[in-house]
Amino acid sequence: MKIFSxxxxxxxxxxLSMVMATILVLVPLGLIFFHIMKMGLSSINLDFFVxxxxxxxxxxxxxxxxxxxxxxxxxxxSLIGLPxxxxxxxxxxxxxxxxxxxxxxxxxDVLSGIPSIITGMVAYAMLVEPMKGFSALAGxxxxxxxxxxxxxxxxxxxxxxxxxxxxxxxxxxxxxxxxTSLKVTLRSAMKGVVTGILLAIARISxxxxxLLFTALGNQFWSNKxxxxxxxxxxxxxTFAISPYEDWHRLAWAGALVLVTLMFGLSLxxxxxxxxxxxx
Amino acid sequence: MPQDTQPHKWKIENGLNGDFIFxxxxxxxxxxILAILLLMLYEMSHxxxxxxxxxGWSFVSGSEWDAVxxxxxxxxxxxxxxxxxxxxxxxxxPLSVGTAIFITEIAPKKFGGLVxxxxxxxxxxxxxxxxxxxxxxMAPWLQKTVQPFLIEHLGFLPFFQGAPYGVSMLAAVxxxxxxxxxxxxxxxxxxxxxxxxxxxxxAIALGATRWEMIxxxxLPYGRxxxxxxxxxxxxxxxxxxxxVTMVIGNNPQISLSLLSPAYTMPSVIANExxxxxxxxxxxxxMEIGLILLAVTLVINVLARLLLWGVTRQSGGNV
Numbered sequence: 001m002k003i004f005s006x007x008x009x010x011x012x013x014x015x016l017s018m019v020m021a022t023i024l025v026l027v028p029l030g031l032i033f034f035h036i037m038k039m040g041l042s043s044i045n046l047d048f049f050v051x052x053x054x055x056x057x058x059x060x061x062x063x064x065x066x067x068x069x070x071x072x073x074x075x076x077x078s079l080i081g082l083p084x085x086x087x088x089x090x091x092x093x094x095x096x097x098x099x100x101x102x103x104x105x106x107x108x109d110v111l112s113g114i115p116s117i118i119t120g121m122v123a124y125a126m127l128v129e130p131m132k133g134f135s136a137l138a139g140x141x142x143x144x145x146x147x148x149x150x151x152x153x154x155x156x157x158x159x160x161x162x163x164x165x166x167x168x169x170x171x172x173x174x175x176x177x178x179x180t181s182l183k184v185t186l187r188s189a190m191k192g193v194v195t196g197i198l199l200a201i202a203r204i205s206x207x208x209x210x211l212l213f214t215a216l217g218n219q220f221w222s223n224k225x226x227x228x229x230x231x232x233x234x235x236x237x238t239f240a241i242s243p244y245e246d247w248h249r250l251a252w253a254g255a256l257v258l259v260t261l262m263f264g265l266s267l268x269x270x271x272x273x274x275x276x277x278x279x
Numbered sequence: 280m281p282q283d284t285q286p287h288k289w290k291i292e293n294g295l296n297g298d299f300i301f302x303x304x305x306x307x308x309x310x311x312i313l314a315i316l317l318l319m320l321y322e323m324s325h326x327x328x329x330x331x332x333x334x335g336w337s338f339v340s341g342s343e344w345d346a347v348x349x350x351x352x353x354x355x356x357x358x359x360x361x362x363x364x365x366x367x368x369x370x371x372x373p374l375s376v377g378t379a380i381f382i383t384e385i386a387p388k389k390f391g392g393l394v395x396x397x398x399x400x401x402x403x404x405x406x407x408x409x410x411x412x413x414x415x416x417m418a419p420w421l422q423k424t425v426q427p428f429l430i431e432h433l434g435f436l437p438f439f440q441g442a443p444y445g446v447s448m449l450a451a452v453x454x455x456x457x458x459x460x461x462x463x464x465x466x467x468x469x470x471x472x473x474x475x476x477x478x479x480x481x482a483i484a485l486g487a488t489r490w491e492m493i494x495x496x497x498l499p500y501g502r503x504x505x506x507x508x509x510x511x512x513x514x515x516x517x518x519x520x521x522x523v524t525m526v527i528g529n530n531p532q533i534s535l536s537l538l539s540p541a542y543t544m545p546s547v548i549a550n551e552x553x554x555x556x557x558x559x560x561x562x563x564x565m566e567i568g569l570i571l572l573a574v575t576l577v578i579n580v581l582a583r584l585l586l587w588g589v590t591r592q593s594g595g596n597v
Contacts, residue, residue: 007491008488010488010490011488011490014493015385015490018378018381018385019381021373021375021378022377022382022386028401029397029398029400029401031416032404032409035416036408083308087304088308088309088311090305091305091306091308091309094305095306096309104309104310104312104313108312109583110576110579110580111312111315111316113514113575113582114518114576115517115518115519116520117518117545117568117571118323118518118568118575119319121326121568122323125325125326126318126322134553152309176297176298177298177301178297178302206405206407207405207406208405208407209521209549212552213552213553233407233521236407236411240410240411240414240525241414241525252411258405262403262404262405266400
């Protein structure tokens with residue numbers, strides 16, 4: 001038996017390269033986490049959660065208005081995007097012919113690959129220009145455009161998994177199709193649908209580009225939906241590119257909060273998805 | 280329902296009940312996806328008309344971008360977008376495919392699952408946080424160590440000339456690479472998982488080593504799927520805005536050197552669109568957006584068509 005063989009060597013070299021590739025992919029992830037934790041934890045304090053940003057030059061301050069703004073934007077975007085995504089998916093599964101469903105599914109996939117800054121420009125053309133001003137509404141519209149294809153696709157996958165026997169049982173009892181869809185089909189797919197919603201919210205909560213010229217950002221509290229509104233990702237952007245140490249500190253703290261929020265959402269989505277598969 | 284014995288009455292009731300309305304609403308929402316796409320194309324083309332009329336083809340061939348003189352041409356931005364994306368893709372593809380192979384074939388199942396989950400976490404981090412890390416951690420590191428090293432040892436090449444700024448094309452390429460690795464990896468993983476077991480066993484039975492099995496049985500089988508994943512990664516890289524804007528230096532110049540600052544299409548939109556000085560300025564930015572939209576549409580359609588067969592086999596969650 002040959003102990004040394006070119007083929008075996010080649011195999012080992014390639015295996016080693018795969019391992020190296022994986023390490024190279026994971027190193028930046030580790031570094032990013034390390035820095036967010038290190039810089040974020042040393043910068044975060046109570047002020048961060050209750051104060052608004054201080055003017056340039058003054059130390060301290062927080063991102064309270066950004067957090068509230070992000071919450072408002074997400075809520076409004078969900079209000080627009082969720083019904084469209086979920087009921088659109090109901091159409092694809094319950095009514096749509098295979099061809100038209102395929103076209104819409106394809107369009108949703110393509111739409112989710114469009115750069116998010118484009119949705120901001122579209123929202124600008126649709127709302128900011130006619131209303132002559134940046135507003136929370138325009139920001140939410142831009143975010144909802146990102147949300148719809150994600151929610152539609154995940155909801156559709158979940159509805160497809162509901163067994164037809166359930167629908168037939170309901171219809172046989174004389175329940176109209178629309179009530180069957182809402183009360184039987186959607187309800188039995190609820191966990192999966194919620195997973196999709198959480199993932200969509202996680203995705204939009206960190207979006208910055210579509211908000212740059214729709215929600216614009218706000219140094220202060222805003223109390224109208226037709227006014228510019230602050231958002232955490234926007235504040236992180238502004239603070240990160242500023243030359244001030246103290247603002248960098250705020251940006252890191254903001255990053256920590258945002259990442260925690262998003263991983264919380266992703267993990268709960270993952271958890272919901274998993275318990276569904278097991279049952 | 281007892282009324283069902285009377286067909287006529289049943290028909291009227293059927294017309295009036297919620298089914299009709301419900302179906303109408305769901306149709307409306309489902310088709311809104313197509314409407315959104317068309318609306319995007321319409322709004323963007325409509326808004327960029329003034330710039331298209333004024334500049335014509337010189338918009339994509341010239342390099343003068345001057346809001347004061349109302350001269351707009353976008354070549355430096357096109358150049359920056361294309362170069363940064365292609366280079367990032369060239370770095371990310373081998374890493375991603377390697378990681379996907381590691382997850383599916385080399386690592387023990389549990390550990391592979393852990394790596395896959397970590398890579399997905401990487402995809403969940405918002406762009407602006409990559410940018411924050413890029414500008415405050417990576418760019419200073421590049422400026423202090425990597426760039427001086429490149430200048431000293433490879434400075435005779437046109438790609439590594441100039442002063443070490445930190446924020447540069449190189450920084451954008453690195454940050455883009457980190458950002459598109461997750462998407463290429465996770466789709467390639469799905470593609471590799473869809474390779475039939477019998478194919479792999481056939482290769483092993485013929486005496487192939489593990490790498491030979493991967494090279495001869497798995498990669499050719501998943502070729503179109505992997506290509507789709509790579510193209511999808513390209514689409515992501517071209518449209519990536521925040522992180523690139525924060526690390527590329529935002530200087531509209533066409534320079535071979537990777538160490539000098541550059542500018543991309545999404546970055547100029549991000550930086551200037553909220554504060555345009557004239558209608559024409561806004562329109563020129565819209566035209567850049569339109570180009571971006573057209574490019575990413577083509578890329579995404581292409582990628583999805585390539586992935587179509589694979590997604591149908593594995594259940595569609597790609």
